[in-house]
Amino acid sequence: MIYAEVIGDPISHSKSPAIHGFWLKALGIEAEYRAAHVKPDGLAAYFAARKADPDWRGCNITIPHKQAALDLVEDRGGVRASIGAINTVIREGDALIGTNTDAGGFYTPIAGLDLQGRDVVVIGAGGAARAILFALSRLDVARVTILNRNVLKAAALLSSFGLKGDAVPLGAPLPPAALLVNASALGMQGQPPLAIDLSPLPDDAVVYDIVYAPLETELLAQARDRELDTVDGLDMLIGQAALAFELFFGAEPPRDRDEELRAILTS
Known part of the structure; x- marks a missing residue:
């Protein structure tokens, strides 16, 4: 078979x-x-x-x-x-x-979201982040901030995809971005939690977590407490x-x- x-x-x-x-x-x-x-x-x-x-x-x-x-x-x-x-x-x-197929899978749930000229935050700089940055590079976003343990690796990714933005360490304050994407394994079962303060995000921001085990991550729960729109890992x-x-x-x-x-x- x-x-x-x-x-x-x-x-x-x-x-x-x-x-x-x-x-x-x-x-x-x-x-x-x-x-x-x-x-x-x-x-x-x-x-x-x-x-x-x-x-x-x-x-x-x-x-x-x-x-x-x-x-x-x-x-x-x-x-x-x-x-x-x-x-x-x-x-x-x-x-x-x-x-x-990650880039297409990432984009489909946010196809109706107008990100032109708006800022985005991506957490992580691994294989999934690469596909996400590739998709973002074709959406005419303004600036992309990558939070990652290895800041130099994150900065190199921004450059390789021709994106304007900043590479900052995990735990750095968030900019007031329209979209926040967790492209890391943080928050996944068996992995360290993702500790982050969402208060800088505007009320119309979307929080997107590609982790799906658990499906209801702490990041998404925090976003829903703020009544922000969310996309969970099953969509991608x-x-x-x-x-x-x-x-x-x-x-x-x-x-x-x-x-x-x-x-x-x-x-």
Whole structure:
């Protein structure tokens, strides 16, 4: 039976098997979607083994492999130069091709938000942040402030995406931005909490947390206490998964059943 996977370290928290499994069942496709725990030192061996398996259609990639995997697959779409990280690998004949569906998945929930000429804050500077900054670089935002432990890495990211803004350490006061995005693992189960003061944000700000385990993070709870609009991690997760599903299985997922899917994922 053909199958696809999600890989990461850790991986037990992943909801991707439930998402893809729901869509496969809904469409009557004879296929599986699995989770595979792959440690950094086993990444090359993983791809070598899957390349030899004709039933394997590809994989999604989560923490911490989004950048390292680029060195192990073909980059026909120039993802290294544009985003610098991949979250999806697909089989094309005997070749393994890397791509990124995170940028599209991030943008979909905020497509109706007018960010032109407004400031944005991004927390984190890893693989997910790269996809988010790539999307922001095409939205004509004003300034982007990145909060990150490694300020030099954050500053380099701003430069690489041609974004104006500032790189500041975690814990620095927020500017009055229109959008705040947590693109880090802070607040995720098993990770340190994200301690941040949202009071500088204006009343029309949107707080977007890509963490989905737990779904109701402390960041989102704090934003809702202030009656700010919020976007949770399932929105981006389902959005990027939909793009990957079509690449893996050659069919569009039934997005008209998103509410049913969300109910399953949060039960």
